[in-house]
Amino acid sequence: MFIKIFTVFSLCISLAGCASATSTEEAAAPERAHLSGYDTGLQIDEIDVRETEFGALGTIAEIGEETYFNADDGIAETADFAVYFTPVRITTTAGTDDAPADYWVVVHSDYSPKLDVSLLDVGDSIVIIGDDLSFDRGTGVMLHGFRYLAVIDESTNVANGIKEADEQAIDVDLFRESFGLS
Amino acid sequence: MKIRILISGLVVVFTAIITASPANAYVTFGRVWSSTAGVKTPYAYTGNMPSSLISTLSAANLAWDGISGSALNTGTVSYVPSANTYANAPFKIAYSNIQNSFAIDVAGLTQSTAGGNSATVFLNSTWSWGSVQNSNLRKAHVRTVATHEFGHAYGLDESDRDSNVTASELAAVMNSNDVVKYIPNSDDRAGIAYLY
Numbered sequence: 001m002f003i004k005i006f007t008v009f010s011l012c013i014s015l016a017g018c019a020s021a022t023s024t025e026e027a028a029a030p031e032r033a034h035l036s037g038y039d040t041g042l043q044i045d046e047i048d049v050r051e052t053e054f055g056a057l058g059t060i061a062e063i064g065e066e067t068y069f070n071a072d073d074g075i076a077e078t079a080d081f082a083v084y085f086t087p088v089r090i091t092t093t094a095g096t097d098d099a100p101a102d103y104w105v106v107v108h109s110d111y112s113p114k115l116d117v118s119l120l121d122v123g124d125s126i127v128i129i130g131d132d133l134s135f136d137r138g139t140g141v142m143l144h145g146f147r148y149l150a151v152i153d154e155s156t157n158v159a160n161g162i163k164e165a166d167e168q169a170i171d172v173d174l175f176r177e178s179f180g181l182s
Numbered sequence: 183m184k185i186r187i188l189i190s191g192l193v194v195v196f197t198a199i200i201t202a203s204p205a206n207a208y209v210t211f212g213r214v215w216s217s218t219a220g221v222k223t224p225y226a227y228t229g230n231m232p233s234s235l236i237s238t239l240s241a242a243n244l245a246w247d248g249i250s251g252s253a254l255n256t257g258t259v260s261y262v263p264s265a266n267t268y269a270n271a272p273f274k275i276a277y278s279n280i281q282n283s284f285a286i287d288v289a290g291l292t293q294s295t296a297g298g299n300s301a302t303v304f305l306n307s308t309w310s311w312g313s314v315q316n317s318n319l320r321k322a323h324v325r326t327v328a329t330h331e332f333g334h335a336y337g338l339d340e341s342d343r344d345s346n347v348t349a350s351e352l353a354a355v356m357n358s359n360d361v362v363k364y365i366p367n368s369d370d371r372a373g374i375a376y377l378y
């Protein structure tokens with residue numbers, strides 16, 4: 001019995017060793033910078049579109065591979081670290097006048113409050129409050145930031161934000177009204 | 183039989199992992215600074231930081247100094263005219279366009295790595311800085327945001343990110359809920375005492 005238990009523990013330790021070895025190999029990629037923002041998330045009683053933003057309804061058209069930008073891409077102060085993100089392409093179905101028709105957004109990987117890109121799938125209907133400005137981050141396309149990105153639950157007509165701090169299940173009609181679409 | 187033993191073994195392993203985790207209310211993402219030796223001094227550069235902010239930023243960093251149960255020592259901001267000195271400092275605070283740099287439009291942002299022994303706090307230069315805190319209006323209360331960001335620079339995470347948020351976590355400096363507050367409360371202090 002003791003030998004069997006010892007075997008089990010040896011197996012666990014070996015597996016842990018394999019995991020460590022894998023992590024070591026992956027460490028060749030630039031070190032991940034953790035970004036922590038003073039970010040309140042979007043709350044239901046504060047739905048608005050700032051002068052520097054656009055608001056839109058749309059569809060997820062494409063989700064790229066995770067990549068990163070660093071000082072080489074024009075980021076001051078970040079020489080030692082890389083900022084990882086997943087580029088996501090969105091097509092607009094309706095929005096404020098300044099909403100781009102087809103554009104990419106940056107979904108940061110290591111950000112507090114957490115952004116969960118796994119909640120997005122190609123074909124999902126979404127609500128976004130995005131930044132008007134866009135930047136090249138070494139991907140060859142212009143990328144927009146966003147303050148709010150949510151997947152619409154078509155069955156209940158509510159938006160569920162992908163940011164941990166966002167209030168959940170916000171009626172999509174509130175966004176339509178805010179964006180001047182109703 | 184083998185399966186039962188395997189399951190028992192895994193239960194033992196997982197139990198050990200769970201019991202090793204601290205049962206604390208505060209939220210951290212890991213100690214940023216490996217040593218508590220010396221005073222943690224943020225460097226600001228005269229080329230990108232208004233002098234009017236320096237005394238408030240110093241007060242914000244000093245809020246994390248001398249916390250009971252912690253060996254962390256924090257100091258006033260070192261306001262240097264040398265770009266080289268600033269560039270080589272492990273702990274920086276900058277007044278710059280966060281949106282331009284990171285594609286994130288927030289009042290303050292901290293870049294760090296657990297165990298990395300470096301951190302940079304950014305204050306968004308495109309926001310209005312003064313005595314009002316209102317993210318919707320892009321207005322930032324200097325001491326509130328700076329104290330919060332320095333908390334990140336030491337390894338504290340947003341205080342309301344665990345599954346069972348307490349009143350203390352909601353009232354913490356590390357809760358970015360648009361309320362003016364810059365004195366670390368019991369939750370903030372417990373987090374620092376745990377890390378350092």
